[in-house]
Amino acid sequence: MEDKGAFSFSTCWNVKRHAVGSEMVQEIKTLGFRRVELNYNVTKEMLADIEPMIERGEIGISSVHNTFPHVPDPDYGTDSVLLGFEKEEKRQRAIELLMRSAEYAQRYGGEAVVVHPGEVPFPNDISKELEQIYNRQGRDSEEFRSKWAELMGRREAYSAGYVQKIIKSLDEVCNRAASKGIDIRLGLETRSKPQQIPTLAEAKTIIKALKGAPVGIWYDTGHAIMMDRLGLYDSVGEMDDLMDDIVGVHIHEAIGLSDHWCPYVNSKNKDFYDAYLPMIERAQVKVYELKAACRPEEIHESHRLLAAKLARRRQSGGNDNVQEIGGK
Template identity: 30%
Template sequence: MPATSSILSLSTCWNSHRHTEGRALAQEAHELGFEWIEVSHGTKISLLPGLLEAVAAGEIQVSSLHNFCPPPVEVTMDAPDAYEFTSDKTWERERAISLTKKTLAMATRFGTDRVVIHLGSARIRSFTDKLEAMALAGQLYSRDYSDLKLKFVAQRQTASALAMDRVRAALDQLLPVCEAEGVRLGIETRSHYEQIPSQHEMLLLLEEYKDCPWVGSWHDFGHVQRQANLALLDHETYLSQISAHLIGCHVHDVAWPMKDHRAPLSTGGVALEKLMPLVPAGVPLIWELSPGNRREAVVEALNRWREKFPA
């Protein structure tokens, strides 16, 4: 992959549902102005042969795969968290590891050395949705909000150790496969506070695996902004702490406080002009957009992007 920060990639999560043939999916991305795509977790198995043909023909390049790809055949919906490395159920953890190994092998077939992974979640009750509802109702700095957030943080810290032990156990099984396939794992920043890793956990993992070439960070701008909007972290600080370890980014905007996966530079919810200079050159930027973004809006956003962030 060329060493430039201007490589833009479009996640297939935006248009895969509209296609029955993978080559047509790739063609649509190329027509929009993207030379790269990320094959996302919701991409149907039936689309993969056509996508592989498009890659082989030089019609598109693949920046990355998002776990799980191919998706589990027994799950009929797009569910990247259907199986978690942190589950209390041994069989579920084993299934998550098995599916991830298949994703690593598929990445090699697509000619990419990057796989984005979700690590799981702490085994606690989630209050993220409640906090978001309170923030939306104007209660962000109320006493009730502060009390609930502090309770959530305390429970989250208590549950961290067990979840992290399970994450390490999963990585121990995956890293030999990463080395055999020549594929790196990008640990994605998450949108919900109960999800792994938290900011502290990400830094801990990056330190523990600093000498491992197969583990890096994957910054999701929209996800981190959602937590920043709940006063759980500072976006600029977090990105600056992990930027040296970045192997990729998901780029999308947020309509305050939690409606993410909007076209970049469309809502102003993410301060991209301030944050993008923190991303090292050569790190691919994957536009991870919800299917609800209109084609015209994506084209407009892409034109604005190239004006603000020229190659």
């Protein structure tokens, strides 16, 4: 099987179909990956099987995804306020969990922790409502514009306060990590729902406020594509000012508002994803984060196409013309 080199592969792909951690990792190894990202659904029980593989050098760990290992409490899950909690007790618990993730990453020889910073909470699942309207009527419909205005009104009223809480929490995490000799970067992930933090502008605000700290952006390409399609930000143009701050990338493509598909292959568009190659090229950690529906042959073909395009960019000095994001 073709060796995928420095690229890593997230357990997001197969964690739901395995109870034994070593079998999950072994399946990823058969795809040609020497490194994995352990995602937030990996349990302590799974780690008991995976740790001997790490110790024997059978697999490398690129990164772990906070909160890690799996935390069943939804208050500290992937879609929550997390580092932005106003209640001090809950905020401190979120800090402790992120510290634990960083400690695991260090123990396993990883380079980074993927962090979901938080969100502006809504009483209703407004992102699901927006997705349904988008799929049914499109972004230019009156119903979509009305619902979007509702979301942005609340987001603009409250996001700054949550961003400041997140900055405070990350500052505390970085200070604790430094005192313990933990040398792990924290990547703030671009998220999949428009009420979630950060936008690219918010990421810049957070990173600038923590200048000198090991905090940067984790550019999740599929999520960024979806947020661009909804109108939250320009997923390519706004990255210009963040290129020096990229910690890692999640490599996957979105078809409409459905994410975690193999780039180029599932969308059958051979050019669109080229716009994200500069971010992938710049990232320290490059991780495929694909859904279970992606078949091994699709994964191999997607990697072959992406690797060839990256090689051509290197040969041309990174000056390949890439397709603009519009018209998607």
